[in-house]
Amino acid sequence: MNVAKFLDPNSWIDGSIGPLYVRLRKRIEDGIESGVLEPNTPLPPEREIASLTALSRVTVRKAIEELVDRGVIVQIQGSGSFVTEKKARVEQSLSRLTSFTEDMERRGMASESKWLERGIFIPSPDEVVVLALGASDSVSRITRLRIAGDRPMALERASLPLDILPNPTAVEKSLYEVLQASGNLPVRAIQKISAINLDEKDAELLGVPENSAGLHIERTSYLSSGRVAEFTRSKYRGDAYDFVAELRLATN
Amino acid sequence: MNVAKFLDPNSWIDGSIGPLYVRLRKRIEDGIESGVLEPNTPLPPEREIASLTALSRVTVRKAIEELVDRGVIVQIQGSGSFVTEKKARVEQSLSRLTSFTEDMERRGMASESKWLERGIFIPSPDEVVVLALGASDSVSRITRLRIAGDRPMALERASLPLDILPNPTAVEKSLYEVLQASGNLPVRAIQKISAINLDEKDAELLGVPENSAGLHIERTSYLSSGRVAEFTRSKYRGDAYDFVAELRLATN
DNA sequence: GAGTGGTCTAGACCACAGG
DNA sequence: CTGTGGTCTAGACCACTCG
Structure with a gap:
């Protein structure tokens, strides 16, 4: 041709x-x-x-x-x-905003969740600030243990404004699928990644020895309007997960 | 106005x-x-x-x-x-390719280096593959302990093809300054970030207890031509450094 | 319907690479 | 010098929002 x-x-x-x-x-x-x-x-x-x-x-x-x-x-x-x-070439999914579900699929693993918390709560001060909540607003929160290929991979706690996720119990698998259905899919996110030693409780949930290294990831996601849609804090097993990012030289 | x-x-x-x-x-x-x-x-x-x-x-x-x-x-x-x-808004420096020196300046800290290794070596198999070296090519390698604000922050080992960095001992502070001077400044990089427990030797160099959590970062940098310019493996103190990244929703 | 951003065109000139 | 990508223009029509 x-x-x-x-x-x-x-x-x-x-x-x-x-x-x-x-x-x-x-x-x-x-x-x-x-x-x-x-x-x-x-x-x-x-x-x-x-x-x-x-x-x-x-x-x-x-x-x-x-x-x-x-x-x-x-x-x-x-x-x-x-x-x-x-x-x-840069793999197109590198700087891509993905859900845990998608991410694991890309790595060829099936994923499931074990719910630890799922409902509507009074927001913490952190949540009020990051999500730009009003004084009397509540927050939707879902906390789960993420499992991929029969191995616990991450502890994930997501917080969202109530009007963006009015019914947190509707989330069965992928949070992003629910958000997409309601037209509240984020288009951009900022992640802050650091290393921590997992404490006894977290280590047990993740099935690793106490004090093992883990990745702590804080993600804030934005709608196309610029509004914050989601604030998620996760702890990943250090021995089973790595995070790939693309960097560019600024053109200013 | x-x-x-x-x-x-x-x-x-x-x-x-x-x-x-x-x-x-x-x-x-x-x-x-x-x-x-x-x-x-x-x-x-x-x-x-x-x-x-x-x-x-x-x-x-x-x-x-x-x-x-x-x-x-x-x-x-x-x-x-x-x-x-x-x-x-996304801080403009989030997805930006920065040197350690710049990065620390942005955080308001002075940085220095302690040289552990700096010279021309026979490449490891890893380096041959990643840097696309020929069978008889040598490699420039610089290994240093990065110090910021009087605290050891990271162990960094950079490998480059000899023609991109012919004289590794010319690197005094910022590797990227030397690369810029010779017109070999990378424009894009991929980083893989994972969490590790620092072993005794690394922990001692970084001044933290053995087994502390650290960030392991592998960076491959590319010239505008697409050629690999640099392959760097670093171990950062988990208690003193975090990595921020921006993600986007793919528009495909 | 009026006004906005989104797409597209045909054509021009400039800056740089390479014979 | 020729051919390439880089910038810029004036004008057109479409798709969408909002009163």
């Missing part, structure tokens, strides 16, 4: 939906995936892609832009746009 | 350099910083900003785009572009 033919709009542009730049981006991704576009070889020039696809160059650039962000393509002014080698 | 006047190009557009969309972005950032543009209030419509600044709407959108990425501005179709509340 040659590149010009692969980009011929008649064969794909009606096959997907959404903005043209998204469709083109996906087409290019498919091309890389299927080997039509190979690592270390240049894409056709932007102007040529534009003419091949019958799109404007601005639209072509917008399609490529996201691929550059993800590290799949490197653009060099005056030279060309190149597909990077696979090992240099 | 009113918004229209603040955006009047005569007063600022020549005062900075670079592309127009970058200058406008910085102007808007200044406006938010100085209070001319207030949280929860809408920016002028894109078309109005364009006419006020005598720029095209495309350029205005590009300026705003980055601010939306950082969570400083929220755009709502059909409604407007709003400045978010400060507490909902």
Whole structure:
């Protein structure tokens, strides 16, 4: 399959939906995936892609832009746009906001939960501040032991404003599924990760010796409006979990 | 100061350099910083900003785009572009690739290093794979104890291909300063973070009791070309350091 | 319906890489 | 010098919010 033919709009542009730049981006991704576009070889020039696809160059650039962000393509002014080698690419799920359920699925493990607490409570001072609650607001709280592949993995306590999760007992498996159903899915989160020695109680729940190293993760999630949707504190087994993050050099 | 006047190009557009969309972005950032543009209030419509600044709407959108990425501005179709509340914003340095030196400066601490190893070595199998070395290539390696505010903070072992760091003894303080000088500054990195119990030797170097929890961080850094520039393994004191990361919901 | 952001176009000029 | 990506424009239409 040659590149010009692969980009011929008649064969794909009606096959997907959404903005043209998204469709083109996906087409290019498919091309890389299927080997039509190979690592270390240049894409056709932007102007040529534009003419091949019958799109404007601005639209072509917008399609490529996201691929550059993800590290799949490197653009060099005056030279060309190149597909990077696979090992240099950032896995797309690295900086992705995932639920524990999804995270474990990605690692090929089934996950379950054992409920420790699930209901509506009077908020702690921490919760009032982080969730921006009013003086008389209550808080939804769900605390559970996360189990994956028959091994306890984490203790997780999530707190949410009552209007975002009015019925905490409705959460059966994935909190994020419930939030998505009500249109309250966070789009961004900040995590603070530190190391702790697990105390006797936590160690017992996680099935490790007292004083074992664990990861303490505090996550604050935001809706697209900028409002805080969720505040979660988790303790992960140090011997069974690692956290992967992507960093970028600031462009300021 | 009113918004229209603040955006009047005569007063600022020549005062900075670079592309127009970058200058406008910085102007808007200044406006938010100085209070001319207030949280929860809408920016002028894109078309109005364009006419006020005598720029095209495309350029205005590009300026705003980055601010939306950082969570400083929220755009709502059909409604407007709003400045978010400060507490909902992502600190710009969160997902930023920083050196230990910078990182400590940001936290208001002076940093120093105690050299444990610095020179050219035969690579370990790990290093050969991660750094994509040839069979006969050597590796530059620098190992040091990082100290901040008179407290040992981390043990750090960095490995780099010889052509990227030909002279490891030239590194006096910041590795990244040396890399920048030679045009080999990484633009992206992947970090894997896990928790470990520090063994006797490491605990002694870090000045904590044996078996204390520590953060183990493996970082692989990439040049803009996609090539691996640096592979670093660090052990941080769990009681003195935390790692902050930003997550996003994938838009696929 | 009026006003907003979201997408798209055709064309121009600039900055840089490489023969 | 030619060809590439980087920036910028003026104008159009669509999709959505809100009164």
